Amino acid sequence: MTTFRWQADLAECFTDPGALLAHLGLEDSELADATAAQAFGFRVTRSYADRMRRGDPRDPLLLQVLPAREELFGAPGFTADPVGDQAAAVVPGVLHKYQGRALLVTTGACAINCRYCFRRGFPYGAYQLGRQAESEALGYLAADPSIGEVILSGGDPLVLSDTRLSDLVGRLAAIPHLQTLRVHTRLPVVLPSRVTHGLTDALASSRLVTVMVIHANHPNEVDGAVLAGLQQLRDKGFMLLNQAVLLRGINDEAEVLASLNRRLALAGVLPYYLHQLDRASGTAHFLVSDQRARAIHESLRRRLPGYLVPRLAREIAGEPYKTLL
Numbered sequence: 647m648t649t650f651r652w653q654a655d656l657a658e659c660f661t662d663p664g665a666l667l668a669h670l671g672l673e674d675s676e677l678a679d680a681t682a683a684q685a686f687g688f689r690v691t692r693s694y695a696d697r698m699r700r701g702d703p704r705d706p707l708l709l710q711v712l713p714a715r716e717e718l719f720g721a722p723g724f725t726a727d728p729v730g731d732q733a734a735a736v737v738p739g740v741l742h743k744y745q746g747r748a749l750l751v752t753t754g755a756c757a758i759n760c761r762y763c764f765r766r767g768f769p770y771g772a773y774q775l776g777r778q779a780e781s782e783a784l785g786y787l788a789a790d791p792s793i794g795e796v797i798l799s800g801g802d803p804l805v806l807s808d809t810r811l812s813d814l815v816g817r818l819a820a821i822p823h824l825q826t827l828r829v830h831t832r833l834p835v836v837l838p839s840r841v842t843h844g845l846t847d848a849l850a851s852s853r854l855v856t857v858m859v860i861h862a863n864h865p866n867e868v869d870g871a872v873l874a875g876l877q878q879l880r881d882k883g884f885m886l887l888n889q890a891v892l893l894r895g896i897n898d899e900a901e902v903l904a905s906l907n908r909r910l911a912l913a914g915v916l917p918y919y920l921h922q923l924d925r926a927s928g929t930a931h932f933l934v935s936d937q938r939a940r941a942i943h944e945s946l947r948r949r950l951p952g953y954l955v956p957r958l959a960r961e962i963a964g965e966p967y968k969t970l971l
């Protein structure tokens with residue numbers, strides 16, 4: 647079987663915090679918490695690590711992936727399933743929460759483990775869409791004509807092979823009432839080598855309109871390689887949006903977010919949501935208060951053209967849509 651370059655890149659991820667810290671010239675400090683790294687695995691692509699500043703323990707990219715002691719502290723209101731995904735799982739691999747849209751948990755795997763991830767405590771592996779569950783999932787979508795949009799999520803759907811993706815897209819396109827294929831992925835940001843002609847062909851192989859929602863939080867994440875990949879996706883006609891999570895000490899300043907959105911606009915990516923943190927266990931130290939979140943958003947509206955201002959939102963379990971603050 648051919649191994650593609652992105653698959654080789656994925657296999658070469660840092661999975662040991664000590665190795666990443668040494669790579670950054672931070673070997674003397676005890677920055678990573680070993681117990682936290684055991685509770686939620688450590689994983690960072692080399693490409694993402696190369697965008698971190700050497701010798702800076704407060705680097706905004708490093709802080710997104712570095713296991714911290716604070717993750718072990720409990721906090722009231724922070725739980726393993728903060729957005730009610732368990733209740734929304736209608737058949738294995740399908741979350742159906744909102745009218746007209748259904749989400750497929752294609753895989754539990756990601757290229758990178760973000761410490762603030764709302765999935766960190768939830769057994770997505772158990773909900774993911776194996777080949778066996780796939781037929782049942784597609785049957786569910788086919789049986790509900792109110793569903794016009796399917797969201798491929800995970801984990802990260804783009805860790806699936808091109809063959810698996812084009813196969814899935816083909817089966818989805820055969821469901822007549824589906825119009826839109828949405829892909830939620832962080833790979834174009836954390837593993838830009840994933841964006842290949844094989845990938846764009848696999849996703850564009852059907853009649854479905856393709857929307858890709860990427861996930862970048864900080865302007866330092868968006869280097870030339872990332873912009874080139876995004877441009878390639880756009881050249882294929884995909885609608886490109888970004889969602890970011892508001893994170894204390896990382897991007898909780900208007901100028902940082904303004905700069906992120908201006909950079910993404912260079913490749914035609916518009917901001918979608920700016921999420922208030924989902925309250926997953928072990929993430930409380932990333933929380934930005936609502937008051938501060940609103941002030942940052944207000945400041946973004948002053949600084950940016952309207953189309954570069956994201957919607958400030960949070961997900962509340964049981965609500966019929968994501969709630970705007």
Ligand SMILES: *Cc1c(COP(=O)(O)O)cnc(C)c1O
Nearest residue numbers: 741742743744747748749797968
């Ligand atoms: C966020 C989410 C969606 C999409 O919501 P939009 O507001 O359309 O982006 C759909 N399904 C689930 C389960 C979600 O969590």
Ligand code: SF4
Nearest residue numbers: 756758759760763832
């Ligand atoms: S689902 Fe997204 S936020 Fe969570 S670990 Fe994977 S890439 Fe990071």
